Amino acid sequence: MLLCLTVSILFLLWLFLWPINALVEAPGEAISLQPMVKIENVQKLKKTKFMITAVSISQAHPFSYLEKQFNPHLSIESTKSITGGQNDEQFSNVQNVYMNNAINNAIYVGYHNAHRQVAKSYQGVYVLSLLPNSDFKGKLEPADLVESINGKRLKQSIEYINYIKSLPKNATLTIQFKRNGKNHEVKGQKREIVPGFNGVGMTMTDDMTVKTNPGIKVDPGEIGGPSGGLMFALQIYSQLEQKSYSFSKIAGTGTIAPNGEVGEIGGIDKKIIAANDSGTQIFFAPYVKPTKANLAMEDEKETNYQVAKKTAKKYAPHMKVVPVRNFKDALNYLNNH
Structure with missing residues (x-):
């Protein structure tokens, strides 16, 4: 019993x-x-x-x-399908x-x-996710704030995308970023993300602020x-x-x-x-x-x-x-x- x-x-x-x-x-x-x-x-x-x-x-x-x-x-749903891992x-x-x-x-x-009255300004880009074959996987984390690449300080994601595209397909990249308010730097290379395309393999969103009256x-x-x-x-x-x-x-x-x-x-x-x-x-x-x-x-x-x-x-x-x-x-x- x-x-x-x-x-x-x-x-x-x-x-x-x-x-x-x-x-x-x-x-x-x-x-x-x-x-x-x-x-x-x-x-x-x-x-x-x-x-x-x-x-x-x-x-x-x-x-x-x-x-x-x-x-x-x-x-x-699987945990990964919601959190992206x-x-x-x-x-x-x-x-x-x-x-x-x-x-x-x-x-x-x-x-x-x-x-x-409203004005918008851009300070950089936030990392949202990194693809598994990105050379920056494990180096950058979601919500890191990218401030410059190779010393080039850009403000919007489209500017970073165009700059990375302009570099050689296996170019070395130095990324300066902030995590929890502290400055960090990592190095990596462009890699083949999908067949025929080399890149960083990172999704991002703009860090935009607004000033209003x-x-x-x-x-x-x-x-x-x-x-x-x-x-x-x-x-x-x-x-x-x-x-x-x-x-x-x-x-x-x-x-x-x-x-x-x-x-x-x-x-x-x-x-x-x-x-x-x-x-x-x-x-x-x-x-x-x-x-x-x-x-x-x-x-x-x-x-x-x-x-x-x-x-x-x-x-x-x-x-x-x-x-x-x-x-x-x-x-x-x-x-x-």
Whole structure:
């Protein structure tokens, strides 16, 4: 009897607590942006609530596979497919870089469209990832801030890309960078990254800052990633203009570029569920034309908008999914409905 009880307890502990090399993605929350955005001498919005939607990520256990059978909104993914092989600290740092970049882009777009003073400047580029065959794999880490290559101090990723392209195919590179505020230097060579192409094998994003009048502070708290860009831009613009719309709760997702273009993101089906649970009336979803070439690059062979529309039709029939290609698409919809 005691043996059976012990085995049962051990089985339950294994079922619920034993970590496996996978993560569970589930609908998170729809979070109001108003508490995060403070603009000098500008009142908060009173009638409209802009919200970003989050995907919850948690450690998977054997029980997760059973739970998935009863919850259609859960998915279990390999840890590497979500983190890109980064450790917890690296993954967190990269998500913070993405969020800071999204916020700065959103501030620029919001202020520019509200015809307020805003200027952007570039200080360098952040490392996002390194391909396995890069000579800098293990030398540079995600979220390192590259300040110069071979003593050449450039400001934007496109400048670094063009400079590296101009060098001989096996050129030696000396990269100066900052990690946790401290200066470092590493050496390596261009290598064949894909057949016929030699390079560094590094993805990067610009370190952009903005200066505004009136001043603004945006504090996203623990939220990371780039997918809140569009909604932050709408919040900032509407707050500057003190706009009111016919909707009380507006959710959405999508990256934002300084020119206002909206980009696709991951987990949009789960974000639809999170938005619907919060009572959202409309949901802005990134739109790209579903051409054969575009669909080939999609993980599910469907665009963000296709997945969002299909999910809403089944689980959120009273919520309107609105496709947007850029900031002005979203603004035009709000102003005309």
